[in-house]
Amino acid sequence: MSQPLTQVEFEALVKRAGLELTPENIADLYSAWPHIERFTARLRNPARGREAEPAHLFRPLNPEGV
């Protein structure tokens, strides 16, 4: 699991997203950010190989558009 984001790093994420928040808004969101980090940490399955892309199959449309 990666290191928890510092508040400075979190502010950089907010800025990159283009959200113009007050310091109070940022502090409030940052207080709940550990939950999001907990969620992201659960997603990665070490047993899942690089070739496992079951949810991202792309199928081109045929000439009829279906």
Next chain:
Amino acid sequence: MEGFPTIASAAADLAAKKMSPVELTQHLLARIGKLDGQLHSFLLVTEERALADAKAAEARFMAGQPRGRLDGIPIAHKDIYGTAGIRTTGHSRLLEHNVPATDSTVVRKWAEAGTVMLGKLATHEFAMGGPSFDLPWPPARNPWNTEHFTSGSSSGTGAAVAAGLILGGTGSDTGGSIRGPAAFCGIAGIKPTYGLCSRAGVLPLTYSMDHTGPMAWTVEDCAILLQAMAGHDPTDPASSTRAAPDLLSGLDQGVAGLRIGVVRHFHEVDHKVNASVQKGIDDAVEILRRQGASIREVTLPSLQDFQAAGSLILFTEAYALHEKWLKTRWNEYGELFRDRVSFGGLISGADYVEAVRRRRELQQAVAAAMADVDVLLTAGAPTEAPKIEGLPKWAFEKPGFTIPFNLTGQPAMTICSGFGEGGLPVGIQLAAKPFEDGLLLRVCQAYEKATLWRGTRPAMAS
């Protein structure tokens, strides 16, 4: 008019000309006028439209040409369902004056079935995040105790059905927004299979997890409403091309020979429920067993895994939908929706991809676990409804019981399974395999018919 008609009983009375659609509509409009000042379940009462619908239905009955069991039945729509010429706000300041030019597909289908539209119902802002006290309209209140929460986001539908202000209504469900209010308000609500009912014309929350569905007092009423909603819609890219199933003819076939899988670790380990909810589950198991179902225990991935993938997908897709306004109209949103969805702008692309890949693994795990069971049984909600004031802003600590089936897309239904301390209802949730919505309704019907819960309404509504 005495008592509380259901859709099925009202349809029979209308067909027998024991009452008229206009009488039924006037009765409910009077109830709304009397009770909704305490409940706030309606954002808009469309009295003129309702009476016009009712008179048209009455004319069809008098001509001997009713359209079916929904003709003349008063309903209302969650205020994310687009209604032509009628304000559709998403319970948000941003759409306070939004008047669509066309009906959403479901609204059109129910209108074509002859329903009487009483109005537009409260929701959490854009179907997520409540209860909010900083929006142009207050949150709906629970009719079992108006100091308590309805859950959401189909909060107005839950409250209005339980209080007997409408006979049924629309809900939507991205993480549990039909089934949560069904549990807390003691009614029935089904999230159908993904793609069974059109989302076209409904304000979206996400691209891949939104479902439309009905809410009503009984399972049978939900089946009648869902039958009129289901079917392919070419204007919804997610709409299934399968023919709409017959949801009614097998409804009373019982559960003998069916296999029920109890996901015990959900409510005993992953998120321990209170004693009233536990009793409701244990009693349901015994009731279904006595009726001839075989009961076995099923193990799925932990609720926390479903919560992690579901939350990441929900926040990210909702942010993509709201990004422009979040950047330019931040202060017009309510705090709860705005702040939760904003996380979606901070989640990396890689995390979203991993969430979608994890979703597919979870879907495969549930499908494998259901290889030899027909229906799963879990809790509908962990407790009775809490007080509406003072709820924590961030409700991420404990995973919900409903989001697994938004991720898998399979049909899931919550029904009343008793009452806890203080007289507030509790609910169980059942889930079937994709496109086995009819089987799910059948199991829920068997349970409901074997219990007495449908005989009790909130005291304030009586």
